[in-house]
Amino acid sequence: MEAELQPPQIMAKPKRRMNKASRQKRMFLVIAIAPSLLGYILFTLYPNLLSVYYSLLEWDGLTDSKFVGLDNFIYMIQDKFVWRALYHNAIYMVIVPVFTLFISLLLAYLLNMKSYKENAWYKVIYFFTNVLSTVIVAMIWSFIYDGSFGLLNGVIELFGLKMNDFYWLGSTKTAIWALVLPMVWGGVGLYVIIFINAMSAIPRSLYEAAQLEGARPMELLFKITIPLIRNVIRVCVIYVVLGSLKSFEIIMILTNGGPEGSTDVAGLYMFNLAFGKEYHNYGYASAIGMLLFVILVGAKFIIDKYYPEETIEF
Incomplete structure (x- = not known):
């Protein structure tokens, strides 16, 4: 019985190592990409989406805005x-x-x-x-x-x-x-x-x-x-x-x-x-x-x- 159980235990170790290496690779990619992605969202995507919303308003930046739809x-x-x-x-x-x-x-x-x-x-x-x-x-x-x-x-x-x-x-x-x-x-x-x-x-x-x-x-x-x-x-x-x-x-x-x-x-x-x-x-x-x-x-x-x-x- 011990000889029958030994091969599965030996085969499981490389699989665990591969899973650990895969997690480390994914973690590295997340850490490497996150700053650039965050900067893109904050300084490019968000302002552009905000501009779409502003284009539907009558607003001078100080007083209350007024929704005017497609009038602009x-x-x-x-x-x-x-x-x-x-x-x-x-x-x-x-x-x-x-x-x-x-x-x-x-x-x-x-x-x-x-x-x-x-x-x-x-x-x-x-x-x-x-x-x-x-x-x-x-x-x-x-x-x-x-x-x-x-x-x-x-x-x-x-x-x-x-x-x-x-x-x-x-x-x-x-x-x-x-x-x-x-x-x-x-x-x-x-x-x-x-x-x-x-x-x-x-x-x-x-x-x-x-x-x-x-x-x-x-x-x-x-x-x-x-x-x-x-x-x-x-x-x-x-x-x-x-x-x-x-x-x-x-x-x-x-x-x-x-x-x-x-x-x-x-x-x-x-x-x-x-x-x-x-x-x-x-x-x-x-x-x-x-x-x-x-x-x-x-x-x-x-x-x-x-x-x-x-x-x-x-």
């Missing part, structure tokens, strides 16, 4: 300032990603193909703009665009053109286009580094074989480099497009939506409605926030549909 959304559809702001968002959402990614790809390609001794320094210089805060970037460009002693007017006058103290950010015709340069300048550095790292993973033998067949540098870029880092470019497109739609900090510092609302964007309009000097309307601002959320999700779905992720092997 109905008024938003009729609000010409919302559509003007979204039009400006659309301009930035198209122009900024095109110039940012094109310049970043070109610079990264040149640094990757040419093994300059100073490549490490170039990376630091390009990335330096991303280290600067938005306030510093805005201040730099405010001096560049200044009408009295600005760098841009000074360079133009070197070619014999009189600018007569023209303020680029003070004209309704030039302000919206002048803001494109700071946005592009501030974003290029990060994507140069991303593209350089992606290109460095491409085997050099592919370039060498193409060069033996007479391929030119631009052909190497468009027929080898870009197709092989397609998925990386796709991720960058998503970030730049959605970032251009959400960004308003540099606009707020340089123009605050002026002159005459010619640079106003949806995020800035929403911010001024909620925290402006004249009045506070958290309910209506939250409704605009919900509209921005829908547009962001829609833009992401459009990119996924027309620029899908592909499996690339090399």
Whole structure:
């Protein structure tokens, strides 16, 4: 009888060890994930759900709130300032990603193909703009665009053109286009580094074989480099497009939506409605926030549909 009972006792020990190891693994995962999950719930999910509730209210943040249902959304559809702001968002959402990614790809390609001794320094210089805060970037460009002693007017006058103290950010015709340069300048550095790292993973033998067949540098870029880092470019497109739609900090510092609302964007309009000097309307601002959320999700779905992720092997 003892010989018959011995095998089950021996087999039970590894099972208990496995159960203990499984519990420890689950406990480790809970401890590792819990802080991030808690932070996401407290600082992302909860505020977003609260914004949905606020969008149904008429509330200034101080007095008692009043439930108005969908009135904020109905008024938003009729609000010409919302559509003007979204039009400006659309301009930035198209122009900024095109110039940012094109310049970043070109610079990264040149640094990757040419093994300059100073490549490490170039990376630091390009990335330096991303280290600067938005306030510093805005201040730099405010001096560049200044009408009295600005760098841009000074360079133009070197070619014999009189600018007569023209303020680029003070004209309704030039302000919206002048803001494109700071946005592009501030974003290029990060994507140069991303593209350089992606290109460095491409085997050099592919370039060498193409060069033996007479391929030119631009052909190497468009027929080898870009197709092989397609998925990386796709991720960058998503970030730049959605970032251009959400960004308003540099606009707020340089123009605050002026002159005459010619640079106003949806995020800035929403911010001024909620925290402006004249009045506070958290309910209506939250409704605009919900509209921005829908547009962001829609833009992401459009990119996924027309620029899908592909499996690339090399």
